[in-house]
Amino acid sequence: MIVGAGPRATGLLERIAANAPELYSGAGLDIHLVDPHPPGAGRVWRAAQSPLLWMNSHAEDVTMFTDETVEMAGPVREGPTLHEWAGLDGRVFADRRIQGDYLRWVYDRAVAGLPPGVTVHHHPRRALRVGGPPGGRQQVWLESRPRPLLADLVVLAVGHLDAELDAEQARLAAYAREHGLVHLPPDYTADSDLTALKPGEPVLVRGFGLAFVDLMVLLTEGRGGRYEGDVYLPSGREPVLYVGSRRGVPYHSKIGYDWTGERPPLPRFFGPAEVGELLARPEGFDFRRDVWPLVEKELGFAHYHRLFTAHPERTALAWRDFEEKYAAGDAADRETLVASAVPDPGDRLDLAALDHPLDGVRYGSHEEFQEGLREYIEGDLGRRHDARYSADLAVFLGLLSVYGQLIRLGSVGPWWHGFFSYLASGPPGPRLRQMLALSRAGLLRFVGAGMTVAAEDGVFRASSPTVPGFSAEARALVEARLPEPTVGRARDTLLRELHADGAAETPDGLLRVDPGDGRILDRDGRPHPRRFALGPYTDGRAPGAFTRPRTGGPAFRQNDATARAVLAFLRDLTRPSDAGGQEFRVPGERAAPHEPTGRVSASSGRERPNPQGFFDQHMEGSST
Template sequence: MPSRVPAIVFIGGGPRTAGVLERLAANRPALFEGPLHLHVIEPHEPGSGRIWRYDQDPGLLLNSTAADVTMFTDASVACDGPSLDGPGLSSWAAGVLDGTIRDVPALEPHLLEQLRSLTPASFPTRQLQSKYLEWFFRRAVASLGPDVTVTVHRDTATAVAPAAAANPDAGAHRVRLSSGAEVTADVVVYALGHTDSALDDESARISEFAARHGGFHAPPSYTTDVDYSGVKAGQDVIVAGMGLAFVDLLVLLFEGRGGRFEERPDGELDYVPSGAEPRVWAGSRRGVPYHSKISSTLRGEPIARPRYFTADAIDALLAEHHELDFRTQLWPLIAKDAGYAYYRELFTGYPERVLGTWTSFESRFDAVDWYSAAREELVNFSVPDPALRLDLEKLDHPLSGCAFADHDAVQRSVAAYIQNDLNLRTSPDHSETLALFTALLFVYMDLGRLVPQERLNARSQQAIHGWWHGFFSFVDSGPPSHRLREMLALHRAGLLKFLGPGMWVRTDESVRRFVAGSFQSPVVVDASAYIEARLPSASVERSANPALANLHDAGWGTEQRLLTSEGAHSTGKLLVSGNHQVLSPVGTPQNGLFAVGPWTSGWGAGAFARPNTNAAPFRENDALARRLLTTVAATLEGAGMSASASVPAPLPN
């Protein structure tokens, strides 16, 4: 029987590809015994890739603690392949220091100092994270064994085309690289991570306005990739967006320009300027930054898993309804789980703050719907202090309905909100916020596992990728608490001003400047610089990545389109099947083409996660790796071939 070595090409070599490589090694003995050739096409360092690369500002941090970061598919992960324990970031750092982890290149002095000071509760720098991710990539490659070769191409994929029909043994696809080289493959996996998009019409118009009038405009982009040298010292800058991109922006514009923070005797921070700083006017839809990370510990009885948003509950809904609606059927279960965890911590951790026993409250809470008068009556009686009652709508829009009389009222309100958030999330006396955090995290991890995406109506798919992801990020994925303390210090120094909720921005030809304000305030400011501090929205049609743009332009892939009561709506994401296979514009699977990541229509889990949480990215990695192995096995079998007994020499890097 003719034989050859099948090849898989990964376009993108960041942490997602590293995780799939580890899963290929774990699953290969059971699914594909023959040799393999793997190609990883990545212009940056493999493992960390572009987003997590070492070459970025050393002041930028993860928004997760060292204890909450791992790349290993541990025993908690519900997957078909074998689990594999290994060191998370915190344990890896300790192992590098004590010499038990030796396969790490020499680190620079400032990284060694970070290792020495790192604790499980530390927020590591992204530079340190890059070294962990690169180490994991090398480990994953080594675990594949001697009959698998991995060739890393420090290049950019530009296109994928069908292989020549005259040579079917060469593989089904040709992957073209910017260098002019080509790689043949039986299977291609698009694992690009976060990607940029070409400017939409509105952003292009704004950039043209800024250029025409000598101003500055930064459209939605990855903060660390933007050149902010056009923002001058003392210049007013309008900033739209107060999420994680905004936090990074403040680092670059203030500490990154030589300023520093000093701690006062009362524990607050003062900002000592360098003189190179601009003055920032910030606003957003909510008008406040993401919630601080939590430093408290639970006092009461922790929850183990969701109580209402369960497999049985979802199966019952699927049996009764052809399509599910997120707002009317799923969100009430999620909200009730959030409330259950929150009130359990109040009752069992702070019994002096409630009336009655947890046992009594629990039995009555089980019997009522979240959105019901009975639930409101139960909570109002049992929790006398209104400030301790969980209001998820107020949590989502904390300044909704507020009408601010003047500039000072806006400043006082937003600053007070930030300070109160810090008090709640860093105080040892309010661990109910941690219980809420945990409950939402459990549901976020389980949503994609329990709910088939194809059984959601179009409106719900929009809600999940839009509102739900935004709400979860706002509550559970905020910055370290010291970043909010720094915001307050910058505000006190007069270098950070707040525009409030319901922010708007327009161009004004009469003054040749940007003008901004809030729908809830009479405050209006103008500036020659405008920064949109948020990530680019997904768009396959306007993708700045050449391989993804080619996938669309060649007609092999398409954007996901949802038919709602308002008409057809594109999510901008690449349409993929439940097993990550690329789908054509008419919905047929493209043989040998797979895609995974936040720009696909899948659930979009991140590339790494907390240990021991049955994390969604690890479940996805395992399922995809198994699918890839069965695909190459079937490809050889269908061609009447066997796997070669030897591996050819790898192609040059």
Template sequence: MPVTNTLAQPPGGTSKTVIFIGGGPRAAMVLERLAANRAGLFSGRLAVHVVEPHAPGSGRIWRQDQSPLLKLNSRAADVTMFTDDSVECAGPAVAGPSLVQWAAGVVDGSITDVPVPTEELARQLAGLRPETFPTRQLQSMYLEWFFRRTVRALGPQVPVTVHRDHAVEVTAEGNGYLVRLDSGAQLRGDAVVVAVGHTDSVPEPASTRFAGFAARHKLFHTPPAYTNDVDFSALQPGQEAIVSGMGLAFVDLMVLLMEGRGGRFAEAPGGALRYLPSGKEPVLWAGSRRGVPYRSKISAELSGDPPGPPRYLTAGAVAALHEQHGGLDFRQHLWPLLAKDAAFGYYRELFTGHPGRVTLPWSAFVPRFDAVPWYSDERRRLVNQAVPRAADRLEFEELDHPLAGMAFAGPGDMQAAVSTHIREDLRLRDGGANSETLGLFLALLGVYFELGRLVPMDLLTPSSRRQVSGWWHGFFSYVDSGPPASRLREMLALHDAGYLRFLGPALQVDTDEARGLFTASSPQTGHTVAAAALIEARLPPPAVAGSANPLLRTLHESGLGAEEHTGAGPAAAGTGKLLVDSRARLVGADGGTRPGLYAVGPATSGWGGGAFARPNSNAAPFRDSDALARQILTDVAAPASAAADELSRTRLGAAVNLLHSSLA
């Protein structure tokens, strides 16, 4: 049954309706911005419908009914859903507690509008500290509380109806839309926001081949999926399994198959961990493109000068590049600026926080660094002169692929190399002696968000869009969005206990029909592992036509939505993402946009900003959500004739662009 905040229908006059398809944290953030901006932009009656099969606010990924062992990869002090004064947006900021402040309020009784927590969640609330990496269960409580608070902020004059259902189709109906639900119910709205988050997709050809091979030979195989939703019960104790992927999905897998099966970790001498098995664990052989796990989160504090805004990736620099080149190539035009800004943050902390490790004062280094391009011999000579230890010099290609170019005599050498890499990562990031790693983290985070603010996707060349959603997002995640350091210590303990083995970089997975086994190898060892189980430890890639979500498929089939493509003509390739413009409006098959039809989140071609952010960081999710909320209110306030004119203009513009493209 639908649930409402107060009223079934808004009082008096003509009503406008906004429908959110998906009710996770990104939708909740846009909804909060609607509440904050409504009074200044829309004076009429407004109703909101939220279609979400899981609990509104948390959605599928952050829902409460998942393993209590799974954690965020952000500290409690670094998570907020509230727009603060740092956010550069047109709408008003509305203060609210971060996750750690909210937990303190629940414990001291100043925040009372939360369900009575279980004994375990009450313990987590009481023990939460700013540096704690909280469980996803605890985060779900915060997100659901935020959603309820937002509904109250809208007030009884804006009823919010939640439908615990799936949306399966959107069709245009006059100047509005009809949304059909899986239950058969239909909703009519003036605006629709598609915010479905991470969705499943039809397996890619390689996964389909692996699944068929597993079925023929009665093996265990899981395609890319959200790890908590996979049934691993068929994996037997002691069974060897090949794992493709060493990112966050792999971390979840490791937790569920080890500690989740009754094993536990104990402190060992020297601060290391020792794994105490339950006897139910499989043995994991893990590899990936890099062959190493994501870099751990940093526990250091800055010792030197405070960080500032990006120095090289600026509005003026982007405008000059656009004027000179037209469409911007990510690798050629933007990455050198991003790299230089990220390195500036790293070296600022190294020079000002650890002056004993450099030979020049920061004031002398900066003008010389300003004057040279990132990819230049002059920059390398400057750094070599000023930074005596090679280990203190930053080269992004080496950071990205730490095992590249190494030769290994066999699997034993590979085990030692990956273990050494993990220990070195912990030395650099889990302590205060190397706070320059935090300088890099903060600078990279800054340019990640600034890139989305300064460079609309429309400015990028088609091929660059794939680079952004592929390499750039992957590199940022590897450096800045890794697991807590405790997870890497657990990896080492599992490796020492024999339950985790490393396959190496450039992982190649195949099948052996003669033996009826999966195989995996790294070209840097020449060693092949064979096993009766294969786990593809990563989220499914985005998909439109091949989505397991019927809504995305029907948007594509009807032409209301289109897939983003890179390249042109026969060379064009789809990214699997819904194409949106710089205002988050869904682009249709005809190249035009319709007023009131939007899409946000990882299923779209828009800049990915996450579902929540660090306080006081002018974070992109808040800026984008505010802009979208204001766009929605402006669109629903426009008379029907204006909406029709806008639709005609966008279709005419699309036709003109198509004509120009064909003439070119």
């Protein structure tokens, strides 16, 4: 059974179809998909949402298909990108409903590509819990269904999680109820009820990433406003948004030019050998102390390789000499080298300054800051659409390479994912131009970095050290970000009870999985033989379920490994033994009562553990 039917589950189905001819030749296989949303598109890419909401990638940079750059054991099955399939201009930012149509087509193609005898069943319901012993069939209880489905294996591919409120959000929500205020906690913006945000009234918004962009669109164009060039013409139904965040600036614009010439040879300083050395350390590793210096060196190498090979007139040293010294030096040596070999500071990579552009910056008034941040956004747009700064695109490629390696390390803490998203997964350039137009129209006001929100005097009040002495107050507060993927606080009962039954959680709340094949780990580090998990709520989280072509696609690699593990397990489960032709069972497995014969099922369920814990649960229930 696969719980979830969105792009990650679709990618797994595609890999099952690709690998089945090699690994599975059983008489039959039933694959059960459980998701209340349509297969392929799932929740995020469903058709029932505003056409104003775009993807944040060019159509030519979106694919669901593998190529020779993906490191995997299974066969490559190439297919069209979004723009090739839809007949779109490759530079277009398609709306999410078009992406949903593409994902449904990929799903249908994957199902059609399954071998004869393999059948897919979609259950448009929520999965509530999963149980069963590691040595027997699994059970999955579904909403509005009294008896569980049985499965030999379960794969969780549930995507982004809704979460119960943390302590701060619960306090703010209680204050809002007590004083008649509006508090919208972290959520997927397209699912939020925005009707309580009234025209003309101030709204505090904490979060300046992609969730904010969606909020901005739905509260402006979504309420009848429109753009004429760089001018916004309001409908009169818009609230006034006061936005701030930890950094105080929006995510960097998507890069608006194409790659030409030689790519940096990645990985160079942070690859499989370095990851292997980190994993082999008996004392473990610390991200900031042991991993980040390697990442920083790798990203710098990508940046300077491009600068020296594509723009040599802006350097003062031959690339070969620079590369030799860069490779041999420590961080201080590299800083000295760059200062002497790269004359223009604007051509140097300063990751700390990129991450905290407003650190130590102070403005004398709120209005001065509005002008200052508009200049910052205009500068970002100019640079990210100018091929003279193509070293920025090389850093993007470096970030993708690094992410692919970090997945092998498991959880490295929440900071990295936010940093990656800020630099590499920002909004389309046109969205930043819309921000500028809304700012000039007075409907978007910037608060600053390190934004804090106080609940006092019957209102919410926001302030930032960027503008000393300024504060904005409002009767509405929106937390413009997705909920943290914390398994222990997941609103999804399936994951919460799985965690309660002994599935391991990282310190930052992610479900621990085996980095090799995605099997769920218990708190002693033991992999469950029949339960797998893929997606952003695990410590094997990848940049996305789909990716830019020819960039290695870490999610594709994971999907392939999980598909092969699933098929090999099911193959061995039904393989006759040497003695008497009996059905093969994994060590310790007990036959389930009323178990059907003749077909293997990839479906599931859950029940309370006995005192012996996570991997010794008592099996009961009926088959389907």
